[in-house]
Every structure is written in C-alpha cells, then in structure tokens.
Amino acid sequence: MGAIDELVAELAKLPGIGRKTAQRLTYHLLHQPKDRMHRLAAALDQVATRIQACPECGNYCEGDRCGVCADPRRDPAVLCVVEDASAVGLVERATGYRGRYLVLGGRLSPLEGVGPDQLRIGLLRQRVAGGEVREVILATNPSLEGEATATFIHQLLSGTGVRVSRLARGLPVGGDLEYIDGITLxxxxxxRQEVS
Amino acid sequence: MGAIDELVAELAKLPGIGRKTAQRLTYHLLHQPKDRMHRLAAALDQVATRIQACPECGNYCEGDRCGVCADPRRDPAVLCVVEDASAVGLVERATGYRGRYLVLGGRLSPLEGVGPDQLRIGLLRQRVAGGEVREVILATNPSLEGEATATFIHQLLSGTGVRVSRLARGLPVGGDLEYIDGITLxxxxxxRQEVS
Structure with missing residues (x-):
C-alpha cells in the first residue's frame, strides 16, 4: 500500500470521516507546504506521548497533575463528576466553575460490561473520604446510562454528609453533553439541584 | 499551548473541520490505543516526505515515476489532461482508462494570477512534441476556468495533428470532478467528444 493510500486509510478510521472525505483531506494536505503535514504529525505524536490521566482526578494532563488539580485557587470543597475528560473542557470553556473535577472514565453500562470497577469510583470514594469535599456535582450525561450512573453515585455518597447536586434539568433528555451549547450548559x- | 490544544488547532485547519469537530476528533483519538495516533502521525510524515510530483506527468509519486508512467502496459498514445493529481485517482478508480496522464497542477485563472507559466503547459508541449501522443483528452473541471483551460490547450495543440477530445457533456456545468459519481464520470x- 502506498503512502497516500495509507494516510487515506488512517484518516477514514476517524469518526464522521468516510473514504471520500479522507481522500479530500489527503489531497488538501498534499497541496499545502510539507511542514503542515509534519506539524500535524508532530501534534499527534505529542498528544500520544505526553497526555496521561491525572492521578488525582482522571482528567487529561501533560505533567504530574492536570491544570485544574495543580491550581491552588480552585476550590477543593466542590467536586464536579463527569463521564469523560472531554466534558471537563466543555465545562471549563462554557461556565465559570471554580471547583475541582473527577473524571469517571465512562458511565455504568451493564450491557457493555461497564460496572463500578471499570470507572474511577474508587478514586471518588478516596477524594470524598479525604474530608475536604463538601459538595459533589453530578455532571454525567442526561442519558439513561448517565442518569443511572448519577443515581449510583448519589446512593454511594448517602450518609457521608456530603451535599450531592446534579446539573439542572433543562438539558435535553437522551442527549449528549458534547452537543449542548455553552449557554445552556x-x-x-x-x-444545579440538590438530590433529595 | 498544551499538546491537546495544539492538535485541535492543527486539525481545525483542515477543510470542513471546525473547532468543535477538531475537539471531537482529538478526544476520540485520546480514547484509542496510543499507537493509533502514532500510526496516523507516521502516515502523515510518510506522505510529506515521500510523495513527489512525477517528472513525466505531474501526478503524485513515491519513486522516480508515478505508477501510471512506470506501467509499460499503459498506452502512451492517449494523454488525459487533468487539473489536479486528485483527478487521476478519480479517473483510475471510476473508469477503465488505460492511457497516460498529464497533471496541469491547476487551471488558468487570471484573477488568481494563474497563467500558462504556472501550469505544466511546457511539459504538455514536450509530451506532444515527443511524437508518441495521438490523442489528448481534456478532463479539466466543467467549470468556467476549467473550460477556459481546455479551450486554451485545444488552441495550443491545433496544427500538431494530435486529436483533441474532451469529456462528454453531461457533467453538471459549474461543478467539480470531486463530487461527481464514478458512473457519470x-x-x-x-x-468523450472531439473538439471541432
């Protein structure tokens, strides 16, 4: 397989990019100065090499800890629980949230074999047991599985004295955080409403 | 700028990919095994490093000559003139064409400062002067500029004794080869019709 076909095949593996779009992207890149392609390649290698999960919250990070955990001005008393690290970026860009995060790394989905052990539930317990957290905001997706995950965590934290809230109803049910505009978010x- | 932002910025420079799609692609890649990203990066580097313009026809090639020029079974008497190398791939995949190509590297566009000197018109003259070519098929885009380019080449070749044809009318005028289905092409x- 030639270099061009190889690149087309790799690009076509991306979500929402079919073979024809992959070809168009490849030919577009071939019309650009060569360093454009090398820069994109370097950016990919950098992300693959340098990005790790933050040991304190599971967010993507480049160093020992993510930018939020490393920031002493962020309030450690408020913990926003999200499914994926991409949601951290969405909340950061759209809202004025100044607390910390916990990235579960997915949502409970018995059908897909994802139980509590496959998520960062242990890390969440640990953070809450540390005593600093006074409020946990459940910011899982407003989908069936996201809601089930939120309910599970709410039950898990009952009796710990920690206030548990969730993002206000108003999110379209069955949706995905990724597609909601920043103002709604x-x-x-x-x-956000306290879970009673 | 962090590694993730850097990758988002590079991806967002691609045509048809906005900032939000670039973010989604980046987070998708972060969920994949790391070698997926390294493989895509390597494919980009390979294309940028190895792909050159074929000295005989202007098509993309990895070695001394492109696959078509290096194939002795391809008929050197028929020369298909296209605007861009991407059109070579389109014709190859969609049709049973067995002749050779000449890739102009664009189309005449006085407004954008593209004249005959910016295209491979010299190489076309040379190929025709070589004496092997008996028919030139003009396969420029059915756009105003593509038609003007075809007319220019037709006039250039008048008196050389070479038969000049163009792709049959039936292509939607004002369109782009890229978006035409293979059967129509x-x-x-x-x-294809002889230019009278």
Missing part, C-alpha cells in the same frame, strides 16, 4: 450548572 | 469518459 452554563445555566444548568448555575441552577 | 465513466460515461463521460466513454462518450
């Missing part, structure tokens, strides 16, 4: 964070 | 090649 910001309102939902502002109007 | 194949029919258009079959029903």
């Amino acid at each position: 910001s309102h939902a964070l502002e109007a | 194949s029919h258009a090649l079959e029903a």
Whole structure:
C-alpha cells in the first residue's frame, strides 16, 4: 500500500470521516507546504506521548497533575463528576466553575460490561473520604446510562454528609453533553439541584 | 499551548473541520490505543516526505515515476489532461482508462494570477512534441476556468495533428470532478467528444 493510500486509510478510521472525505483531506494536505503535514504529525505524536490521566482526578494532563488539580485557587470543597475528560473542557470553556473535577472514565453500562470497577469510583470514594469535599456535582450525561450512573453515585455518597447536586434539568433528555451549547450548559450548572 | 490544544488547532485547519469537530476528533483519538495516533502521525510524515510530483506527468509519486508512467502496459498514445493529481485517482478508480496522464497542477485563472507559466503547459508541449501522443483528452473541471483551460490547450495543440477530445457533456456545468459519481464520470469518459 502506498503512502497516500495509507494516510487515506488512517484518516477514514476517524469518526464522521468516510473514504471520500479522507481522500479530500489527503489531497488538501498534499497541496499545502510539507511542514503542515509534519506539524500535524508532530501534534499527534505529542498528544500520544505526553497526555496521561491525572492521578488525582482522571482528567487529561501533560505533567504530574492536570491544570485544574495543580491550581491552588480552585476550590477543593466542590467536586464536579463527569463521564469523560472531554466534558471537563466543555465545562471549563462554557461556565465559570471554580471547583475541582473527577473524571469517571465512562458511565455504568451493564450491557457493555461497564460496572463500578471499570470507572474511577474508587478514586471518588478516596477524594470524598479525604474530608475536604463538601459538595459533589453530578455532571454525567442526561442519558439513561448517565442518569443511572448519577443515581449510583448519589446512593454511594448517602450518609457521608456530603451535599450531592446534579446539573439542572433543562438539558435535553437522551442527549449528549458534547452537543449542548455553552449557554445552556452554563445555566444548568448555575441552577444545579440538590438530590433529595 | 498544551499538546491537546495544539492538535485541535492543527486539525481545525483542515477543510470542513471546525473547532468543535477538531475537539471531537482529538478526544476520540485520546480514547484509542496510543499507537493509533502514532500510526496516523507516521502516515502523515510518510506522505510529506515521500510523495513527489512525477517528472513525466505531474501526478503524485513515491519513486522516480508515478505508477501510471512506470506501467509499460499503459498506452502512451492517449494523454488525459487533468487539473489536479486528485483527478487521476478519480479517473483510475471510476473508469477503465488505460492511457497516460498529464497533471496541469491547476487551471488558468487570471484573477488568481494563474497563467500558462504556472501550469505544466511546457511539459504538455514536450509530451506532444515527443511524437508518441495521438490523442489528448481534456478532463479539466466543467467549470468556467476549467473550460477556459481546455479551450486554451485545444488552441495550443491545433496544427500538431494530435486529436483533441474532451469529456462528454453531461457533467453538471459549474461543478467539480470531486463530487461527481464514478458512473457519470465513466460515461463521460466513454462518450468523450472531439473538439471541432
């Protein structure tokens, strides 16, 4: 297989990119100065090499800890629980949230064999047991599995004295955090509701 | 700028990929085994390093000559003139064409400062002067500029005794070869018309 076919095949593996789009992207890149391709390649290698999961919250990080955990101005008393690290970026960009995060690394999904042991539930317990956390904000997706995950965590934390809230209803049910605009997300964070 | 932001920025420079899609692609890649990213990076580097313009026709090639020029079974008497190397791949995949190519490297566009000197018109003259070529098929895009380029080449070759044809009318005027389905393209090649 030639170099061009190889690149087309790799690009076509990306979500939402079919063979024809992959070809168009490849030919587009071939029309650019060669360092454009090398820069993109270097950016990919850098991400693959340098990005790790933060040991304190599971967020993506380049050093020992992620930027949020390393920031002493972030409030350690508030912990926002999200499914994926991509949600951290969404909340950071869209809202004025100043607390910390815990990235579960997915959501409970018995059908896909994802139970509590496959998520960072142990790390969540540990963070709550540390005593600093006073409120846990459940920011899982408003999908069936996201809600089940939120309910599970709420039950897990009952009796610990920690306040548990979740993002305000107002998110379209059955949706995905990825596709919600920042203003809606910001309102939902502002109007988060205590789980009774 | 962090490694993730860097990759998002590079991906967002690609055509049809906005910032949000670039973020989604990046997070998708972060969920994959790391060698996926390294493989994509390697494919990019390989294309940037190894792909050159074929000295005989202007097509993309990895060695001394492109696959078509290096194939002794391809008929050197028929020369298909295309704007871009991407069109070579389109014709190869969609049709049973067995002749050779000449890739102009663009189309005449006075507004963008592209004249005959910016295209491989000299190489075309040379190929025709070589004496082997008996037919030139003009397969430029059916756009205003593509048609102007075809007319220019037709005039250039008048008096050389070479038969000049163009892809059959039937292509949607104002379109782009990239978006035409293979069957239409194949029919258009079959029903190519001699320029009178």
